[in-house]
Amino acid sequence: MRIANDPDDLTARARIRDAAMQHFGAEGFERATIRGIAETAGVSSGLVRHHFGSKQDLREACDAYLVKLVRGLNAEVRDNPRATDVNYVAKSRAAMGPYQHYLARALAEGAATPLFDELVALSEQWIAEADKGRADPPDVSAKVRATISSAMSLSIVVLHQQISRSLGLDILSPEGDELLGRALIDIYSHQLMSAEDAAAARSALDKEYRHE
Amino acid sequence: MRIANDPDDLTARARIRDAAMQHFGAEGFERATIRGIAETAGVSSGLVRHHFGSKQDLREACDAYLVKLVRGLNAEVRDNPRATDVNYVAKSRAAMGPYQHYLARALAEGAATPLFDELVALSEQWIAEADKGRADPPDVSAKVRATISSAMSLSIVVLHQQISRSLGLDILSPEGDELLGRALIDIYSHQLMSAEDAAAARSALDKEYRHE
DNA sequence: GTCTATATAATGATAGAC
DNA sequence: GTCTATCATTATATAGAC
Numbered sequence: 001m002r003i004a005n006d007p008d009d010l011t012a013r014a015r016i017r018d019a020a021m022q023h024f025g026a027e028g029f030e031r032a033t034i035r036g037i038a039e040t041a042g043v044s045s046g047l048v049r050h051h052f053g054s055k056q057d058l059r060e061a062c063d064a065y066l067v068k069l070v071r072g073l074n075a076e077v078r079d080n081p082r083a084t085d086v087n088y089v090a091k092s093r094a095a096m097g098p099y100q101h102y103l104a105r106a107l108a109e110g111a112a113t114p115l116f117d118e119l120v121a122l123s124e125q126w127i128a129e130a131d132k133g134r135a136d137p138p139d140v141s142a143k144v145r146a147t148i149s150s151a152m153s154l155s156i157v158v159l160h161q162q163i164s165r166s167l168g169l170d171i172l173s174p175e176g177d178e179l180l181g182r183a184l185i186d187i188y189s190h191q192l193m194s195a196e197d198a199a200a201a202r203s204a205l206d207k208e209y210r211h212e
Numbered sequence: 213m214r215i216a217n218d219p220d221d222l223t224a225r226a227r228i229r230d231a232a233m234q235h236f237g238a239e240g241f242e243r244a245t246i247r248g249i250a251e252t253a254g255v256s257s258g259l260v261r262h263h264f265g266s267k268q269d270l271r272e273a274c275d276a277y278l279v280k281l282v283r284g285l286n287a288e289v290r291d292n293p294r295a296t297d298v299n300y301v302a303k304s305r306a307a308m309g310p311y312q313h314y315l316a317r318a319l320a321e322g323a324a325t326p327l328f329d330e331l332v333a334l335s336e337q338w339i340a341e342a343d344k345g346r347a348d349p350p351d352v353s354a355k356v357r358a359t360i361s362s363a364m365s366l367s368i369v370v371l372h373q374q375i376s377r378s379l380g381l382d383i384l385s386p387e388g389d390e391l392l393g394r395a396l397i398d399i400y401s402h403q404l405m406s407a408e409d410a411a412a413a414r415s416a417l418d419k420e421y422r423h424e
Numbered sequence: 425g426t427c428t429a430t431a432t433a434a435t436g437a438t439a440g441a442c
Numbered sequence: 443g444t445c446t447a448t449c450a451t452t453a454t455a456t457a458g459a460c
Contacts (some may be wrong), residue, residue, distance in 0.1 A: 019229045021250055026320070028240075028242065030240060030241075030242030030243055031242050033401065036260045050323070057291040073364075082296060091391075092261050095341065105320070106369070107371060107374060108317070108320035108321075108370055109317070109373075109374035110241070110374060110377075113374065113377065116371075116374045117377065117378060120378055130335045134402075138382065138398055139394045139397065139398050140391065140394045140395045140397075140398060143379070144379060144391060145395050145398060145399060146365060146393065146397045147375055147378045148368070148375070148396070148399065149369060149399065151374065151375050152322065152364040152367050152372060154367065155363045155364050155366065155367030155371070156363060157359070158320055158366070158367065158370055158371065159319060159320070159328075159363040159366060159370065161317060161321075161322035161323060162325065162328045162363065163359055163360070163363050165322075165325060165356070166328065166329060166332055166359045167356060167359055168357075172282065173236035174421075178420075178421045179352065179356060180360065180415060181413075181417050182351045182352045183351075183356050183357050183360045185351065185410050185413045185414055185417075186300055186351050186352060186357060186361070186410075187357060187360065187409035188403075188404040188405040188410070189404075189405040189406065189407055189409070190346075190403065191400075191401065191402065192401075193400040194400040194401065195401055197401070198397050198400070201393070201397045202394065202397055205390060205393050205397075206316040208390075209386075209390045210263065
């Protein structure tokens, strides 16, 4: 199944980019070789150089494409806001398809920053909305909570190897989607810390970081 | 501040291992060079080869040491169970000290598996305990929830680059500790999903994965 | 245990033909 | 646009002296 139906796809340039994301994702940026990528794309190593200047430039082109892809996904979710649909997880997964491993590595390596920032912005918007109907004032800004929350969400993708091994099933698969969905519902619908414990923990932090 | 007071430290072998963890963490496994590690450790590249056979073997020795380190930390937490102390985050951070970046990379690359498994086991114990005082039956096993939760916790370390950049401060620093502590308290003490929404989401999953 | 020197292999980058 | 051939660099692995 082809993922992208961009008009500018099918071309050798697009094939190279796809192959690069595949190799970068599977082997990591450093270990992946231009020769290997070229072979997968069915072209010569020279052509890679011709289209993308350097290996680093090639990586940036991959990042840019990933962002473009996720932008499209986000727009779709934004226009179709069914709050109940926790299974947007599965849908995102399917849409990201063969690029999931690339996404995981890019994030862990500190790349794909526009993507991360966009997810944070989206989350921040959502949190700010939720804050309106909230009794107690938040202790930290929506931005901070959005960043932490986004990182936590992305941990599933980034740590998929560990998770899959621990659970004995591929978390980045349809079966994994269902299990993850149920787990997230359970976690999100339960308060992990009581209001009293939270207050106590907060004053512990106050004491720790005020006078020392 | 020296982290490890193991008797078998101080030796050249230990210095090499420390230097390796530092380089692997800062530059990644592939980019790090044996020569660079040797230089940091103040020895020749030949001696690295003498003590650890290959670069891969050196990496495995680092993993093993990391696990040993975290085992010690966990034991300490286990013997000192103050539930209020959210700031165990900061304490762990300080104890991991210069090895945090290595930990992040190792986890993302699927290495350091005994460490991840141990964190899951610890979390599972805690969750199973909490389940006892719970009205509704959990939809998924404690193991699954423990795995997902552990991954989420570790996301702070693994994605520290993204988080730090997004927030404009080093999340792996004392200031970061405080901010993270407050953010986690806020997140953990609030239910992100109502019981009704959860039920609706669950039946959506039922429908999705039963007959399709 | 520790070092220096070398062998060998792989890679990113480049130049130039078609 | 695409390819082949080559350069220059760099790093691991190795051998052997002290």
